Amino acid sequence: MKLYAQQGYGTGTKIIDGLNQGVVQGAILSPKDYRLERVNELLATMATSFPDADRLFDPQFYASLIAHDPAARMGRLTEGDLDTKQYPYFGPRHRTGFETEANIIRDLRSGLQFQASLNVTSVIAPNVLIRRSLNSIEAVIAKNFVRQAASVWAEVGDHRPLLATIAVDSDALQDRHELEAFLADLTIMENPPSGFYLLVSNPTSQIGPELIDYRTLAGWMLMNHALNLNGFNVVNGFSDILTPFLAAAGGSAGATGWWANLKIFSMDRFEPPSPGGRRPVLRYLSKPLLNSIRFDELERLRHFFPVMNGLGTDGLYAPANGSQPDDQKAEVLQTWDSISSFETSGSAPTLQGCLAAVSNAEALYDSINSSPAMRLTGRSNGDHLEHLRGGIELFAQLAEIEV
Amino acid sequence: MSIPKLTETEIAGLCPQFTNIAEIAQGGFKTVYKAEINGVKEVIKSVAIPDADGSDDKDRYRDECVRRVEREVRILEQCQSPFLVKTGALPLKSHAVGEHDYVLYSEEFLDGSDLWKTLRSSTNRPTEAEARMLLKCLLLAIKEMWELRVVHRDIKPCNVMMLSDPCRPFVLLDLGIAFSLIETGLTHNAAFRGPLATYRYLAPEMGDPNFRSNLDFRADLYTSGLTVFEYTTGQHPIAHDSDDAIRTVTRALHQAPRSLGTLRPDFSKEFSALIDQLLKKKPALRPSNLARLIAFLES
Numbered sequence: 079m080k081l082y083a084q085q086g087y088g089t090g091t092k093i094i095d096g097l098n099q100g101v102v103q104g105a106i107l108s109p110k111d112y113r114l115e116r117v118n119e120l121l122a123t124m125a126t127s128f129p130d131a132d133r134l135f136d137p138q139f140y141a142s143l144i145a146h147d148p149a150a151r152m153g154r155l156t157e158g159d160l161d162t163k164q165y166p167y168f169g170p171r172h173r174t175g176f177e178t179e180a181n182i183i184r185d186l187r188s189g190l191q192f193q194a195s196l197n198v199t200s201v202i203a204p205n206v207l208i209r210r211s212l213n214s215i216e217a218v219i220a221k222n223f224v225r226q227a228a229s230v231w232a233e234v235g236d237h238r239p240l241l242a243t244i245a246v247d248s249d250a251l252q253d254r255h256e257l258e259a260f261l262a263d264l265t266i267m268e269n270p271p272s273g274f275y276l277l278v279s280n281p282t283s284q285i286g287p288e289l290i291d292y293r294t295l296a297g298w299m300l301m302n303h304a305l306n307l308n309g310f311n312v313v314n315g316f317s318d319i320l321t322p323f324l325a326a327a328g329g330s331a332g333a334t335g336w337w338a339n340l341k342i343f344s345m346d347r348f349e350p351p352s353p354g355g356r357r358p359v360l361r362y363l364s365k366p367l368l369n370s371i372r373f374d375e376l377e378r379l380r381h382f383f384p385v386m387n388g389l390g391t392d393g394l395y396a397p398a399n400g401s402q403p404d405d406q407k408a409e410v411l412q413t414w415d416s417i418s419s420f421e422t423s424g425s426a427p428t429l430q431g432c433l434a435a436v437s438n439a440e441a442l443y444d445s446i447n448s449s450p451a452m453r454l455t456g457r458s459n460g461d462h463l464e465h466l467r468g469g470i471e472l473f474a475q476l477a478e479i480e481v
Numbered sequence: 482m483s484i485p486k487l488t489e490t491e492i493a494g495l496c497p498q499f500t501n502i503a504e505i506a507q508g509g510f511k512t513v514y515k516a517e518i519n520g521v522k523e524v525i526k527s528v529a530i531p532d533a534d535g536s537d538d539k540d541r542y543r544d545e546c547v548r549r550v551e552r553e554v555r556i557l558e559q560c561q562s563p564f565l566v567k568t569g570a571l572p573l574k575s576h577a578v579g580e581h582d583y584v585l586y587s588e589e590f591l592d593g594s595d596l597w598k599t600l601r602s603s604t605n606r607p608t609e610a611e612a613r614m615l616l617k618c619l620l621l622a623i624k625e626m627w628e629l630r631v632v633h634r635d636i637k638p639c640n641v642m643m644l645s646d647p648c649r650p651f652v653l654l655d656l657g658i659a660f661s662l663i664e665t666g667l668t669h670n671a672a673f674r675g676p677l678a679t680y681r682y683l684a685p686e687m688g689d690p691n692f693r694s695n696l697d698f699r700a701d702l703y704t705s706g707l708t709v710f711e712y713t714t715g716q717h718p719i720a721h722d723s724d725d726a727i728r729t730v731t732r733a734l735h736q737a738p739r740s741l742g743t744l745r746p747d748f749s750k751e752f753s754a755l756i757d758q759l760l761k762k763k764p765a766l767r768p769s770n771l772a773r774l775i776a777f778l779e780s
Contacts, residue, residue, distance in 0.1 A: 258763050259695070261763075262697075262699075262763070262764045262765045264765075265765045265769055266697055266699070266764075266769055303766070304763075304766055307758065307766060307767075307768050308765075308768055308769055308770055309768070476763075478737065478761050478762060478763065478766060
């Protein structure tokens with residue numbers, strides 16, 4: 079299981095430090111938040127200093143369908159005029175335009191030719207977001223993007239591995255019959271890509287934003303499982319703490335970043351901004367709890383309950399400083415370290431291991447919550463465990479396996 | 482009223498170029514005869530066409546029966562794989578004999594035994610190497626059929642011949658109910674025909690009333706898994722001999738199969754896991770990269 083840095087605004091030295099410390103094995107760069115010049119600089123540094131690290135570039139083409147909105151936050155994606163655009167493959171698109179195959183091929187060619195010029199180790203093909211249903215026009219369009227991607231990439235004449243994007247709304251994954259039919263189509267394509275870049279959009283989560291409904295998790299795991307069985311490399315974007323669960327189902331990599339919008343995939347990132355908002359309190363990702371808690375909660379609990387990971391990055395949350403890390407970089411390094419540590423001795427997490435981790439977390443939450451003064455509430459509470467357990471159990475049923 | 486099968490004498494009259502004609506098998510509407518032409522052994526297949534009764538339904542059913550045989554022969558003529566039976570010297574032709582109609586054609590004679598007879602007559606179970614070879618031959622046959630967008634739909638031990646020829650250790654027979662993705666369906670009225678496939682070897686997706694819009698070669702991967710399982714263990718992974726058709730189909734749709742590894746612990750975990758995976762109910766859970774599968778079997 080590999081973990082990538084999901085790059086975004088405010089990169090600084092986070093990715094390089096993460097690679098240096100061995101807590102990430104690559105990065106997925108985001109053009110929205112990075113000028114092309116910076117993209118090339120970072121890729122060059124990674125290639126020179128960390129030649130084994132994977133370097134990917136998410137073209138973020140799925141945002142093209144909302145790029146007409148003048149208030150949309152497209153960042154660097156739409157900067158410049160026709161002659162000076164940094165990312166010339168990107169522009170506003172209408173869904174109806176993709177009902178013509180020639181337009182799909184044109185956008186694939188443009189996006190892939192652009193990536194061929196980057197120093198990436200694998201390329202990610204553009205695609206649209208499937209917002210409603212896997213049995214919709216958008217799903218047909220998305221499948222056409224996948225179908226055509228490999229032949230367009232072959233025309234470009236590059237031999238680096240090609241990942242096709244599948245970006246889907248979380249609700250769409252919950253209809254098991256549609257998901258099974260969709261997977262049946264994806265796994266039998268004539269000229270398939272080497273792998274897939276899976277994104278699951280979760281705009282309406284009622285629980286912690288990194289965690290999702292158990293039916294969505296089961297569907298996401300099933301996608302990893304079925305694609306892996308059919309020989310595809312599966313990279314999950316914005317998978318955060320779900321990465322070990324997806325890896326146990328067959329995924330080869332996951333990714334997470336430092337802002338909430340880099341931990342979970344949502345088109346909110348591109349939508350017009352809503353008023354309000356404040357800088358988030360720094361958190362600690364506790365493996366034993368399978369959840370992140372605020373540093374002040376960590377400070378309260380760490381002397382009484384086994385919530386610490388026992389990893390090197392625990393030192394960033396020094397008791398002498400009230401368990402408060404210095405900055406966001408410390409927080410993300412700790413997050414990456416925590417998720418990466420689910421892989422032990424080079425072996426990917428197993429479903430049994432994931433279930434055991436959920437059981438342990440349930441017991442730990444019970445123990446903590448039995449002390450009223452210690453109880454974890456809000457985003458730090460244990461509601462996610464029911465979804466994690468339910469997700470694994472439903473996945474096992476869908477995948478016809480016994481856990 | 483059942484249609485009489487043709488006698489050996491009648492076959493000799495219809496196929497004067499053949500000698501030494503002897504009936505060797507009979508099932509459904511089909512009768513199979515061993516025969517020789519220019520010193521080469523072949524099998525003549527005679528398919529009885531249901532009699533007309535003046536109704537439109539029956540006429541269309543008769544047409545369906547003829548066209549199924551035509552499709553089978555056409556596919557066999559198009560396929561080059563040594564792991565699919567070859568057509569013989571007698572081209573497809575309809576004949577009226579008495580009040581009944583028959584369609585005749587010939588195939589090569591395969592000197593061997595079908596897997597069903599073998600597994601039922603012997604307690605010696607094949608080695609993993611032989612099981613791998615069987616699966617590889619079936620996959621190569623499936624691959625060629627799929628290139629024509631054809632699904633066999635009836636892979637089972639009695640439709641696989643085991644030969645002593647090392648270049649053709651296993652050969653797949655009988656495309657009588659083959660499904661073509663690029664041709665219009667042949668079934669006019671399902672009430673007229675017999676079972677779509679042998680119930681014990683029904684891929685779960687065939688239980689979907691709309692299977693025609695979704696069927697692909699993974700149904701053949703499933704039945705190949707069943708065939709290898711049964712051939713190597715002597716037991717069907719799901720069906721019981723004492724079950725009726727309804728229970729058999731219900732098991733195929735809903736019951737998890739036994740794991741090959743539990744019955745053949747001497748097999749490698751990887752090979753047993755592959756057969757188990759081919760027996761998954763959902764097509765997307767069956768590994769379908771044929772080149773990759775064949776490479777694994779050759780490894």
